[in-house]
Amino acid sequence: MSISNSFRLGSPDIFPPCERHVYLDAASVGLSHKGGAEAISNWQNALAEEGTIAFDEQAEVECLDNLNDATARLFNATTDDIAVASSETTLMQSLAWAVMPGKGTKVVTTDTTHPSSIYPWKRLCDHTGAEISWARSDATMTIDTDALEAMIDDDTSVVVLSHVEWGTGQLFDLKRFADKAHKHGAILVIDATQSAGQVPIDVAATGADAVATSTYKWLCGPFGTGMMYVSPELQKLNPGILGWRSHKDMWDFQANRLELADNAKRYEFGTMAYGTAYGATESVRHLLDTGFDKIVAHNRKVSNHLIDGLRELGADVLGPKDEADRSATVAARFPGKNSRDFAKTLKDANVIASLRRDFIRFSPHYYNNIDDIDQGLEAIKAAL
Incomplete structure (x- = not known):
């Protein structure tokens, strides 16, 4: 029909x-899911009226746990593999400093990658002496994927790609580049801000080591929320950004000791505008249901x-x-x-x-x- x-x-x-x-204009700012916007407003109004009576510690935990669960479904991951924070960029920055590629290694990326994807790695490379290796686009802003793949060698520590390029919408085969990176002992890190919500992302099938996204574009969610899949191996590293939420028991509140969470939660670090998480959860669930x-x-x-x-x-x-x-x-x-x-x-x-x-x-x-x-x-x- x-x-x-x-x-x-x-x-x-x-x-x-x-x-x-x-x-x-979804690639700039997607239209917001009406139910998600209402969830944010309801939370803010309840907080204004009743403070912690409406939003106690249990509600604070459940708020992010619900988004964690929706994100795990979005990426075909487990909830232990998901971290939530206030933006994709902060999660990417924390991951870059956890991985910390050293002098003599290189980070492979493209010259059409969005700055938020690569600036955290550029800052890290300036600190350690690692180098950025750029795949150059042609006159149509297209990356030759064969040439990009050929750049990945034994000197490569990290491959950083936007799953979908912000400018032209070029879509990369994650499994192809994960396999090539792993063959040379490197990891594949993905910015999915331009893909999550419009194309499927299956971390189990592709082997990507980290996938981070914001919610305000194709996921039809609010500003102020980011989520990241972190592979079990990367969950053993020390994140670049730490805060009270990084602790194994975040309610411990003892500043003289830090026991990092045993899973991706160690990449969560601080208080955020929790209402956005309610909105993001609604929008992600709607996309999954669709x-x-x-x-x-x-x-x-x-x-x-x-x-x-x-x-x-x-x-x-x-x-x-x-x-x-x-x-x-x-x-x-x-x-x-x-x-x-x-x-x-x-x-x-x-x-x-x-x-x-x-x-x-x-x-x-x-x-x-x-x-x-x-x-x-x-x-x-x-x-x-």
């Missing part, structure tokens, strides 16, 4: 703005329609040509048009996308439909 052009896998009841705007097979198929249909339409309008679509190497993120340049001016023109036409460097990035998600894409293409055609 064919699906109508107006069909949205993510209901407008849950994502009201999708009926008011042509919102193609089913990633359905989300991938829906997003593929919508993004392919966008790519075909852009090419018909003469746009230069960036990134890989092979569908298997792409996600739902679509980047394009428009010959003869200044991208900054063009982005403003689209926004004035209620088509919400992002200006990035010298191109426009479109990122439809499961709350979009074919009609959205057609409206966007009509606005682009008029602007051209």
Whole structure:
């Protein structure tokens, strides 16, 4: 049975703005799950009214345990393998200092990796004398995966990749790079902020050693929450950032001794805006209940329609040509048009996308439909 052009896998009841705007900007900030936003508001109001009566120590534990459980399902991991904190970047920074690649080794990455993925490792390399080894993209901002794989050798200590590149949406095969890294005694560390929520992530099947994500993009959650899968081997290391939550018994409160948790919880470190965890839990659960097979198929249909339409309008679509190497993120340049001016023109036409460097990035998600894409293409055609 064919699906109508107006069909949205993510209901407008849950994502009201999708009926008011042509919102193609999940890679910047995803539309927030309505139930998640309500959960945050309810927590904040209860805290304001009753303080610790509404949010006691048990509630504080259960709040993050629920997100931990949802994240474990998201990554096909165990709850012992998940750490929760206030952002992906802080988790990545703590992990970098735990791994601490030494002088004479190298960290392999790409020049299209998001700064939040690599700056923590760059800072660490400046400290230890390790080097960053960059895979260079071509004119379409595409990474040659064969060349990237060839860079991984016995001098490599860490391979750091964005599962989906922030600019073009290029999608990397995690198992391929985990296998190559492990063959040379290295580890694979993944920033999944641009992939979690739009493509499946299976740490058990791929062998990735660490996977960190924020929640405010494709997971349709709030700002202020990050989660990280940590492999059992990396759970034995001493995190770079420590706090009261790192302790095996976080309620011990004895400053003169520290017994780190026996699992990924040692990478948790401090008090956070717990309400965001309630919101993130709701949004992740909704995505899991929807089913990633359905989300991938829906997003593929919508993004392919966008790519075909852009090419018909003469746009230069960036990134890989092979569908298997792409996600739902679509980047394009428009010959003869200044991208900054063009982005403003689209926004004035209620088509919400992002200006990035010298191109426009479109990122439809499961709350979009074919009609959205057609409206966007009509606005682009008029602007051209």
